[in-house]
Amino acid sequence: MQIQLQTQPIEAIEADAVAILAFEGKKDERFGLGELFDAGEISGKSFETTLLHRVPGLRARRLLVVGAGKPDKFNTAELRKAAGAALRFLKPRSIKNIVFFLDTDFSSAEHVCAAVEGAILGDFETDRYKSQKENGKQVESFAVAVAAGAPGLEDALRRGRIIAESQNLTRELANEPSNRLTPLLLAERARQMAGEEGLEFELLDQDRMKQLGMGALLGVAQGSAEPPVLIILRYKPAAAPHDGAHLGLVGKGVTFDSGGISIKPSDGMEKMKYDMSGGAAVIGAMRALARLKPPIPVTGLIPAVENMPGGRAQRPGDIVTSLSGKTVEVINTDAEGRLILADAITYAQRLGCTHLVDTATLTGAIVVALGHMNAGVFTNDEGLLDRVMHAAGVEGEKMWHMPLEEEYKEYLKSIFADLPNVGGRWGGAITAAWFLKEFADPTPWVHLDIAGTAWLEEGKPYLAKGPSGIPVRTFVHLAMNWKD
Numbered sequence: 001m002q003i004q005l006q007t008q009p010i011e012a013i014e015a016d017a018v019a020i021l022a023f024e025g026k027k028d029e030r031f032g033l034g035e036l037f038d039a040g041e042i043s044g045k046s047f048e049t050t051l052l053h054r055v056p057g058l059r060a061r062r063l064l065v066v067g068a069g070k071p072d073k074f075n076t077a078e079l080r081k082a083a084g085a086a087l088r089f090l091k092p093r094s095i096k097n098i099v100f101f102l103d104t105d106f107s108s109a110e111h112v113c114a115a116v117e118g119a120i121l122g123d124f125e126t127d128r129y130k131s132q133k134e135n136g137k138q139v140e141s142f143a144v145a146v147a148a149g150a151p152g153l154e155d156a157l158r159r160g161r162i163i164a165e166s167q168n169l170t171r172e173l174a175n176e177p178s179n180r181l182t183p184l185l186l187a188e189r190a191r192q193m194a195g196e197e198g199l200e201f202e203l204l205d206q207d208r209m210k211q212l213g214m215g216a217l218l219g220v221a222q223g224s225a226e227p228p229v230l231i232i233l234r235y236k237p238a239a240a241p242h243d244g245a246h247l248g249l250v251g252k253g254v255t256f257d258s259g260g261i262s263i264k265p266s267d268g269m270e271k272m273k274y275d276m277s278g279g280a281a282v283i284g285a286m287r288a289l290a291r292l293k294p295p296i297p298v299t300g301l302i303p304a305v306e307n308m309p310g311g312r313a314q315r316p317g318d319i320v321t322s323l324s325g326k327t328v329e330v331i332n333t334d335a336e337g338r339l340i341l342a343d344a345i346t347y348a349q350r351l352g353c354t355h356l357v358d359t360a361t362l363t364g365a366i367v368v369a370l371g372h373m374n375a376g377v378f379t380n381d382e383g384l385l386d387r388v389m390h391a392a393g394v395e396g397e398k399m400w401h402m403p404l405e406e407e408y409k410e411y412l413k414s415i416f417a418d419l420p421n422v423g424g425r426w427g428g429a430i431t432a433a434w435f436l437k438e439f440a441d442p443t444p445w446v447h448l449d450i451a452g453t454a455w456l457e458e459g460k461p462y463l464a465k466g467p468s469g470i471p472v473r474t475f476v477h478l479a480m481n482w483k484d
């Protein structure tokens with residue numbers, strides 16, 4: 001799909017369809033729409049779509065009126081969704097050339113960027129392995145049009161395209177089945193991306209990890225015939241920042257989570273192909289950062305393993321020694337994410353990362369706590385938390401700050417080792433985060449539990465059902481705005 005910017009009044013636009021926004025309680029009198037507002041046919045409610053043909057006064061063949069909700073609630077996140085909804089409405093109707101017209105009130109660079117993102121994200125489908133494509137129709141071009149040009153709009157268009165395409169790479173990877181995306185194949189995809197984008201790429205293989213003493217990560221991998229890898233992607237800015245900050249992004253890359261010996265019930269187990277969504281988000285974010293060039297060095301680390309119950313699998317009760325030197329009693333082999341992240345976090349510290357953000361489909365408990373709307377956020381540092389929450393807010397990736405107070409340490413005691421890998425029945429997402437904190441401290445660190453948000457169980461008007469690509473935009477915003 002071609003992405004373009006047009007500067008012209010709406011009347012002059014030539015396209016198969018031109019889309020405009022309609023707001024609740026704000027009657028639009030243009031193009032005879034007033035009558036439809038009065039009749040209640042157009043209400044302006046979010047994602048309402050009204051398609052009109054051959055509208056007098058317009059050159060475009062069709063006018064699509066997209067509901068944008070209440071004017072006082074409208075922001076770039078809503079615009080992103082409206083643009084996605086427009087594309088997903090028009091695409092199955094064989095409409096090839098779409099122009100999304102932005103009225104002067106919301107035609108800033110941020111708006112242009114969000115509209116482009118919405119369209120590209122809306123265009124993504126999960127039909128890669130379908131002979132008959134769900135939606136064999138392709139949109140050829142999507143243009144954002146503004147009545148009056150302003151400096152920075154072309155740049156915003158480019159930014160939006162880079163970010164959304166990168167988020168779609170994350171979604172593509174998360175959607176891959178585990179037979180087609182083993183740890184080594186995930187590394188291969190990351191290597192290819194790094195080569196294309198000019199990022200440094202490094203792999204730690206099993207032998208190297210043994211030498212280093214990554215016992216927590218290796219323990220998880222040993223039940224699988226697929227060897228584990230630690231994928232490292234490096235971005236370095238032309239000039240290092242004055243404050244010496246170095247951001248580390250760590251993503252859980254479990255290419256399949258059977259649970260291991262503590263095996264999961266078969267019902268729904270196929271979903272555990274997306275247990276590498278955190279790793280995929282780091283790969284997607286690194287792609288965007290390679291192109292957008294933030295002012296801060298960023299290192300992406302993806303511990304990639306398959307969690308299987310093979311003959312050499314680790315057993316409940318096994319004690320492993322992590323890279324940090326701390327010993328862990330593996331009570332439940334299904335709590336594997338925290339084990340691989342622990343070693344990756346320690347390694348990130350050794351690489352000189354001064355600030356860490358990890359993301360992982362870590363616990364079912366966060367889904368119980370927050371449902372599928374918010375990712376859970378945990379931290380040992382209020383300053384970094386503020387940065388991450390601000391980035392997530394601007395980008396419309398919903399996140400909720402969860403507690404991680406000293407008291408929770410009570411839940412994580414082992415008789416035989418320094419730590420158990422699970423707590424008791426209560427606060428499962430918190431004990432998982434506490435476990436990570438034991439390794440992250442004292443480095444400022446934020447943990448994003450995306451078990452409930454990495455996969456959309458239902459399609460939305462603006463997004464296909466399946467991988468969401470969260471939190472790529474938050475990562476990109478965080479790095480791009482580091483100096484602010």
Ligand code: BES
Nearest residue numbers: 332334335336361362363364365422451
């Ligand atoms: N990958 C799962 C968590 C998960 C659950 C992701 C649902 C996506 C959707 C994780 O490795 C896991 O199995 N966690 C266990 C931990 C438990 C054994 C303490 C869980 O949440 O049940």
Ligand code: ZN
Nearest residue numbers: 257334335336
């Ligand atoms: Zn698990």
Ligand code: ZN
Nearest residue numbers: 254257275337
């Ligand atoms: Zn898992």
